[in-house]
Amino acid sequence: MNFIYSDFEAVKNAALQFSGAEESVSHNGTPSIKVNGKLMCRLHEDGTFVPIRLGFEQRDFYLEKYPEIFHLPEHYRNYPYLCFWLPLRDKKLLHEILEISWKMLATKKQISDWEKGLNS
Structure with missing residues (x-):
């Protein structure tokens, strides 16, 4: 384990x-x-990147569009995850992929409330 929590x-x-x-x-x-x-x-336990859950289609899109930010280690090929190098300085891009990931895991009510601006 070579990670630094603050990263x-x-x-x-x-x-x-x-x-x-x-x-x-x-x-x-x-x-x-x-x-x-x-x-x-x-x-990730090596502290250099973050695996994030995304669908396979979104994963391919981000890998192609931002090859300097995203990568896909062999271990993750069969899973709906994408990895990004730290630090990810583009706050807008970070928010974008986090929101996609969140929508895959959130309830319909949570998504509806979020879209209405009722997030808590």
Whole structure:
């Protein structure tokens, strides 16, 4: 384990604005964010990147559009995850992928409330 918890801080703070998102601990004690108990993203144990849950179609889009930011280690090829290098300085892009991930894990009511501006 070679990670520094503070490297995940910006991702964590951005993700926690979504309803149902909560801090957790995942693989090998790494910090993570779960939505309704399901893994949204986590700091990889080597501390250099964050795997985030995205659909396969979205994953391919971001890999092609931002090859300098996103990558796909062999281990993740068969899973609906995409990995991004830290730090991800583009706050708008970070919010965009976190929202896509969150919508995959949130309830219909949480999504409806979010879209109406009732997020808590």
